[in-house]
Amino acid sequence: MRIVLCILSLVLAAGLGNGSPGNASEWECPQQIETEQTLESVPGSWAAGKSQYPSTLKIVYIYDGPPEQLAVLAASNKGSNDNFYLYTLDKENPRQYWIACVYRNTHLMLSKPLPKGLKSCKVTHDNKIYCE
Template sequence: MTCKPAFFVLFYSLLFPAASFGATNLKNVCPARIETSQSPRKIPEGWTPVLEGGPSILTNAGFYDGHPEQLAELAPSKSKSTRRELVNDWSFSTAHNGSIWIKCIYSNTGLSLARQLDKDISSCSISYDARHAPFSIADITCK
């Protein structure tokens, strides 16, 4: 009985998924929605707060050189658009040493989520659905 090379590739990739294809692929890097609550700190006299519920849905994301509080947002390396889709691509230097962060931005809140990307991430792509304004994120992929 002979085994075909494809069998060994499949077997090896199941045993060692990260090693077999290099950098880890991350799909949908940001949570699609988050639960939040809001309350006013100080209400002007004569006013009553009206809290409108609703989910906080992912609306945008950006990449930063360092923590997003440092405000060093990176511009996309490349953009392409069609009538249906806008795709922004970022390429990161191999010398970033884990200094690249992603910030996920949500609707109905001032709260964003941020996390540092792994050192082996060398590029990320954000695809937007361009069929309706404002554009909505269809996919975020990093590898």
């Protein structure tokens, strides 16, 4: 029992237990963005106003190509009890994979292409991205 606990402690200390491989590249979306939104028109008897809620990071998506092409990847481990989502990538894919950071209280998102040649990405529940 003592050996098992010691091994588990070493695994967690190395970052392997939280979906962050030791030799992977890490990306992180900004946790909050500042936005300015306006209404095109105000319906009927309604009054326009501004919400005081911040635009904080909600979720990270991985796309096969630019996000405007709407090709969101499904996680390979969907439905498992893992504390991360695993995305298997095709290193020979002629299109580039992209990450997209989606925020609460806005329709805006941030995105950027990932380097070519990656074989997988893990997105943790705290929205950290580890790819190799």
